[in-house]
Amino acid sequence: MGKITGFLEFEREKVHKEPVEQRLTHWREFEERTPDEVLKRQGARCMDCGIPFCHKGCPLGNIIPDWNDLVYRGRWREAIARLHATNNFPEFTGRICPAPCEEACVLNINNDPVTIKNIEKNIIDHAWGEGWVTPLIPPRHTGKQVAVVGSGPAGMACAQQLARAGHAxxxxxxxxxxxxxxRYGIPDFKMEKWLIDRRMEQMAAEGVTFRTSVNAGVDVTGEQLQREFDAIVLSCGATKPRDLPVPGRELEGIHFAMNFLPQQNKVNAGDRVDGQLLATGKRVVILGGGDTGSDCLGTSNRQGAISVHQFELLPEPPKDRPPLVWPNWPMILRSSSSHEEGVIRDFSINTKAFVGDAQGRVRALRGVCARCARSGSTGRPTTAGP
Ligand SMILES: Cc1cc2nc3c(=O)[nH]c(=O)nc-3n(C[C@H](O)[C@H](O)[C@H](O)COP(=O)(O)OP(=O)(O)OC[C@H]3O[C@@H](n4cnc5c(N)ncnc54)[C@H](O)[C@@H]3O)c2cc1C
Ligand code: SF4
Structure with a gap:
């Protein structure tokens, strides 16, 4: 444990961000670097409690109290070793993970949790800066060939682990x-894409071969893969969007988030996107109050939308955590950095139809105020009626 009385002495300190009007003018990340002294103080707040619930709250099982303590002591090199033991890409999670660990932090019962996510991000940024993150070349090769299909974070981590185990x-x-x-979903202002390129370089040196623009099952068949490889991993993600089959859905101007967001990422990467979907000069309505909606919001505001409304089907959640939820993830009102940048948020709105103009372009949305019914057995929302 870092400082025995740390949690009594130090308050949680927020990450500083670039002012809204400034960050809306570009697509880069806008969180400022936290000074080492602040990070040490935050690490010192960790109580190293007997049962570290944060460790269980983290889907990766990150050994959080260990690296909090090491940061407090300034032992950054050991901290990154502990972090890498459970997490291939802390620079990704340290930027975009919703941090269920912080909800599960014991300090969060009656105080503010340790800034775990920010400490994680700074450990890895520090490590890259010092040149401590290098390829881990396997001492011997197994002679086995493995195909990994799908290069999201799951596929990348899987490929890296397999290569380090000596497989081709x-x-x-x-x-x-x-x-x-x-790469194509999460906006650059949440995570800049050179971070992926840097990891790819490391992985290439470790022996991973990258083959892009290959649709497995189409460009290369399953039989071919089975013939050429000893094992195949499928890490293809979800891909399928959730549609809203209401009258008027076919009107021009209604788009899935994942048709809109990747185009901006491509443009930011220097590609030309003919006929790019742009919110510039438009009144935008986002249906869905979650993270993807937030990303559409931040993107629309950066593109220069006149106004952005965000409609959520479920009722507005409480601002404070209901009792007895800790250490689980509480359903509370969450505001992202994109919300700080300007939005009109509305809850309990069920979209019934879209209305178009004579040219077939969407002009209005017809919705009703919804009442949320919950399942008697699970308590989960079931239907929403007017
Ligand atoms: C807009 C958006 C924002 C998000 N923001 C966050 C966030 O802030 N924090 C967070 O924790 N999570 C966020 N998520 C969720 C997160 O991105 C996903 O949980 C995560 O990317 C899933 O990783 P994956 O590797 O399983 O799949 P994916 O990232 O979906 O990757 C799967 C890959 O497989 C490829 N593929 C599929 N089929 C084939 C095939 N037949 N042949 C070859 N390749 C194929 C796809 O092209 C894709 O590149 C967000 C999701 C979206 C849509
Ligand atoms: S921020 Fe996410 S990945 Fe990092 S320790 Fe917390 S839960 Fe785990």
Whole structure:
């Protein structure tokens, strides 16, 4: 444990961000680097409690108390070793993970949690800066060939682990670049894409072969893969969008998030996108109050939308965590950095139809205020009626 009285002495300190009007003018990340002294103080707040619930709250099982303590002591090199033991890409999670660990932090019962996610991000940024992140070449090769299909974070981590175990790994990707939703989904202002390229360099040196623009099952058949490889991993992600089959859905101007967001990522990467979907000069409505909606919001505001409304089907959640939820993820009102940048948020709105003009372009949305019914057995929302 870092400082025994740390959690009594130090408050949680927020990450500083570039002012809204400034960050809306570009697509880069806008969180400022946290000084080492602040990070040490935050690490010192970790109580190293007997049962570290944060460790269980983290889907990766990151050994959080260990690296909090090491950061407090300034032992960054050991901290990155502990972090890499469970996480291939802390620079990704340290930027975009929703941080269920912080909800599960014991300090969060009656105080503010440790800034775990920010400490994680800074450990890895520090490590790259010092040149401590290098390829881990396997001492021997097994002679086995493995195909990994799909290069999102799951496929990348899988490919890296397999290569480090000495297998010859080929990572197949349908898109023209590696990274899955990290590359074409999550906006650059949340995670800049050179972070993926840097990891790809490391992975290439470790022996991973990247094959982009190959749609497995079409450009190369399953039989071919089975013939050429000893094992195949499928890490293809979800891909299928959730449609809203209401009257007027076919009107021009209604788009899936994943048709809109990747185009901007491509443009940011220097590609030309003919007929790019742009929110510039438009009144935008986002249906869905989650993270993808937030990303569409930040993107629309950067493109210069006149206004952005975000409609959520479910009722507005409470601002404070209901009792007895800790250490689980609480359903509370969450505001992302994109919300800070300007939005009109509305809850309990069920879209019933879209209305078009004479040219077939969407002009209005017809919705009703919804009442949320919950399943008697699970308590989960079931239907929403007027
Ligand atoms: C807009 C958006 C924002 C998000 N923001 C966050 C966030 O802030 N924080 C967070 O934790 N999560 C976020 N998520 C969720 C997160 O991105 C996903 O959980 C994660 O990317 C899933 O990783 P994956 O590797 O399983 O799949 P994916 O990232 O979807 O990657 C799968 C890859 O497989 C490829 N593929 C599919 N089929 C084939 C085939 N036949 N041949 C070759 N390649 C194929 C696809 O092209 C894709 O590149 C977000 C999701 C979206 C859509
Ligand atoms: S930020 Fe996410 S990946 Fe990082 S420790 Fe917390 S839960 Fe785990």
């Amino acid at each position: 790994v080929t990572l197949f990707e349908r898109a023209d670049r590696i990274g899955g939703l990290l």
